[in-house]
Amino acid sequence: MNLHQFFLLLRARRKLILSTLLATILLALGWSLVQSKTYTATTSVLLNYKGVDPLTGLTMPGQLLPGYMATQIDIISSKNVALRVVDRLRLATNPTVIAQFQDATEGRGSVRDWLADLLLRKLDIKPSRESSVVEISFKGADPSFAAAVANAFAEEYQNASVRLKTDPMKKASAYFNEQTRQLRDNVETAQARLSKYQQEKGIVSLDNNRVDVELARLNDLSSQLVAAQAMALEATSRERMAGSGSAHSPDVTNNPLIQNLRVALSAAEAKLAESASRYGRNHPSWQAANAEVAKMRADLNAALATVSRSVGGNAQVLRQREEELRAALAAQKTRVLELNRTRDELGVLLKDLDSAQRAFDAASQRFSQTRIEAQSEQSDIAVLNPAVAPSEPSSPRVLLNTLVAVLLGTVLGVGAALLLELLSRPVRSSADVQELLGIPVLGTIAWQTARPRGGLRALMAPRRLLRLN
Template identity: 65%
Template sequence: MNFSQLLLILRARKIILITTLLVVVFATAVVSALLPKTYKATSSLLLNYKGIDPLTGLTMPGQLLPGYMATQIDIISSKNVALRVVDQLKLAESPAVVAQFNEATKGRGNVRDWLADLLLKKLEIEPSRESSVINLSFNGSDPQFVAAIANAFAEEYQRASIQLKVEPIKKASAYFNEQTKLLRDNLEAAQSRLSKYQQEHGIVSVDNRLDVESTRLNDLSVQLVAAQGQAVEAQSRQSMAKGQRSAESPDVATNPLIQNLKISLGTTESKLAEVGQRLGRNHPQYLSAQAEVDKLRSELREQMQVTSNSVGNNAQILSEREGAIRAALAAQKAKVLELNRTRDEMNVLLKDVESAQRAFDNASQRFSQTKIEGQADQSDIAVLNPAVAPLSPSGPRVMMNTLLALFLGTLLGMGFSLLAEMFDRRVRSEADMSEMLGIPVLGTVAWKAPAHPRYRLINSLLPRQLRLN
């Protein structure tokens, strides 16, 4: 069927088309006039999601922002918010509402849930394009009631968003409170172990004491080196002083008393030689001079022996001093090693204290932050335009319904016309004749059947497809 055939069918069935159109338009107008008037109140909400928490200053991850608006719409249309609205306006306490509930559900279920479902059915949520504004609309027959419901939804949505944000933070705050107490106990135990260790070992300041003992160890090392050198030198002097060449020993040769004795001995020997040249060996003067020489020699030997013994004693003293310094150095080294061990053990305890202190400080900081967040009642949602009672009804829309009825009536009329044509197919053009007979049309004759009964009889005897209109 082409377009020209469709137009021919519609012109032939124009009565059906016009009748259907008029019926639909008239019925729509009547129903629109009989329907009760409905009012629509709208409350606008502004979502200030900039990605930064105004309380904590923390930045929200950017990947969460695209789904933020959809999440907020789901929260508004949740049954939790609807139940809050029912409780705020005390709708479930109205006897009339209870009677309607019993009539509708025959007492089955809960009136709060029933009211929440009814409110959600009449609630419209429309987010604005490319902005952070959400419009909450509610439809009803009472303008004051619909405004109150729209504002109640906006208010309870704010409270619900705050509760959803604060409740997890309160649980986290309780957890951090318990952890803070536990970490405080650990810190006190670590400090107690450190204090006990310091008291047991008499430690006031390990570093200062270690510096003093290390300095003393270095001094002893220097003294030991010096003592070793002195001891070696003393032993060499002792060996020379006790040998056959003791007279050549520097300690013996440089002794003033020995030098004086040598001078006196030399003088006395010169005197003895002089006396020996003048007097005989048995002469009293010669014997006196000989006795004086012998005495000086004896004193010289004694003094040289004393000096040699003094050098040996000095060598022994220096050797003993070297041993004492060596023992003191070993003791000091052991003391420094013990201090190092003590410092290492104390450093372990100090690290335990520092670690416990750091963990306690972090937990305390998080506890303070979550505690403040848990007590906050601020929301990033603000009411931009509260709902007011509408002055004019939003429905029924008579003009809109009439236009829709014209369009729908036209479609129905065309449908009914095509349906009637299917049940009573007529020849209305050359294309219809060619399609029905399957032969080409050679020519057409314009003819109109006269009103004589004889032609009517002939027209009735023809097949339905060949009858003339």
Template identity: 60%
Template sequence: MNFAQFLLILQARKKIVLLTLLVTVAATLLVSLLLPKTYEASTSLVMNYKGVDPLTGMALPGQLMPGYMATQVDIIGSKNVALRVVDQLKLAESRAVIEQFNESTGGKGAVRDWLAELLQKKLDVVPARESSVLNVSFKASDPQFAAAVANAFAEEYMKITVQLKVDPMKKATTYFNSQLKLLRDNLEAAQAKLSKYQQEHGIVSVDNRLDVESMRLNDLSAQLVQAQAQLMEATSRQSVARGSGSSSPDVTASPVVQNLRVNLAQQESKLAELGQRLGRNHPQYQSASAEVARLRAGLNEQTALVTSSVSNNANVFAQREAALRSALAEQKAKVLQLNRQRDEMNVLNKDMEIAQRAFDQAAQRVSQTRIEGGSDQSDVSVLNPAVAPIEPSGPRVLLNTVLSLLLGSMLGIGIAMLSEMFDRRVRSESDLAEVARIPVLATIDWNPPRQRRFGLPRLQAPQQLRLS
């Protein structure tokens, strides 16, 4: 079928198309006029979204804002909010409503649930594009009732948002209180353990004591090194003194020994002189010989005394070195003991600091959640409250009429095409050629000639032969 055949069919079935169009438009217009008028009231809400988790205090990213808006739309249209609206407006207490409920449901179910479902069906929540505004609309036959229900939905939604925010805060506060008590017990246990350890070991300030003992250890180490050097020197002098006492530096450096040696040399010189002049039995020679013997004995005695003094000095240095070595070992043990005590106290202090930090953080969070849990401020504000509309929102007679013209035209064309399918007729040369499967040689036009608007009609034969 080509477009020319389609136009011929519409021309032949134009009565059906026009009748269908008139019936559709008339029915739509009649129904639109008979339907009761409906009024739509709308209120606008602004979402002051913060996105803070009540337990962790972490702010959620802004990418979750579309999901947040969809959640708020679902909350407004939820049955819980609708039941609150029913209770606020006291709709379930009306006798007319109860009678209508009994007629509709036969008394099955609850009036509140039935009314909530009706309100949900007439409620429309639309979020504004690229903003934090929600438009809450409600349709009803009474404009005052529509505005009251829209405002009631907005008010109850604000209340339930506060409840949804406060309830987690209250649960979080209860949880933090229990955890705070446990953390306080842990902190007290850590402090008691540290105090007990300090009392048992008599520690006031382990760092200061460790510094003093470390300085003493360094001093003892220096003294031990010095004593060891002195002991080595004394031991060397003792060895030299014992080997050859007269050539010992200590013996040589002794003033008594030097004086005795000078006197002995003088007396020996005098004795030699007397030996040349006098005989050995001469009293002067005997006296000088006795003096030389006395001086030599004194020199030997002083040499022995100096040698003994060197040995005693070496023994003293050895004893001092041994005492310093023992004191150094004890001091090392004491410093190591203090280091162990400091390490143990550091562990105890670290445990106490961790317990203190955890307790402080929990105390801060429980204070914050307690404040937020007691707040009745909502994150939602009413931007534009609903007012009773003056003009009805429906039915839209003009729009319905335009739509009925389109629908009636399409329906009329469809009925015309359906009628043509059941009663197919030849309406053009192409139809005849298609049905008979023979070429068309000529066509006869049986239509009467058209009359001119001015003048006499043109004479023409009743039929016209046109060769194809």
């Protein structure tokens, strides 16, 4: 079939094609008008899969896996998140919803599960190809309800992601807490055995060169005692000078506070003398200056007394330190003379204590880390664009349905015409005769005078004038 024959076919079957097209359009329009309006609310969430862990400061490797986005979509569309959305919006306690559940399921099952399945059927999740943004859409008859459900899914998805990270850490934290308690008991037991052994044997130092250490300590105590005696003697001399007269004591004369007070007192006395010569003793300015001089003298005397007491206290401390060093030196001499201890049992106890302490430290560090991770409420998911109540319905789309109906009706009409043409092949042109009979056409006869035609009809009309080939 050539193009001319196809045009002749369309012209001959135009009523069938137009009828099919019109019927398809009417059916699409009727179906669009009968359908109830549906509103779609969309919430955009950002998955920060290149985020930094707040504890370690490293990029979280689990979020760099190829299946991370698919996993997040499965979490959003999970039954767990849907049930929490139902609880968040308190849909299971609505009397109207309960009545609909009774009519739909005759009381079988749970209203929460029924609502969760119903919400998931109307939920649509679309991830972006070139970014980490996921769009959560929900379809419903009420635009406000659709926006509320979409936002609830986004918020519960955030909470679910936090729970999925914190719940394993809580279990690990409880495990390490129990292990820490047991290891602490082991450390305390090892420490108690070591302390008991040290107490029984009178061991002070825990190294193997105890005798050398004790001798060195004895020498050190002796040196400290000599130095303490010299310091105590010097402090006693300063105490006597400070007690007999403050003017000759270097501790008093070199004290910055006393020097400042003396300078201030001299300035105040000069001011007092100037006031006396200018105003007299009955003038308020002289009286104020006199009161200031008295106050400065009282402060200076108090500072002198404080410095004297400080010097005396320092001397008393140094004498007490001398006595303590004498006692420590005597005790050290006794301890060095009584050194007769074993080392093998002490080494075993030290190794047991060290092993228990290392295990306890490692468990404590891990317990602290898991406890912080379990208490972390930070999510790597953020709501980019919250859903708002849509003003226009998303379906039915009358214009789109009409355009689809035009295309479909045209295809069906042309297909029906071609089918009828194949079932009953008429002769509309000389080419049809030649194709059916397989013989050349010698000419054509015009049975009636052809009316003048123009345009496409003139091209499509068969040749009826006598024509010889």
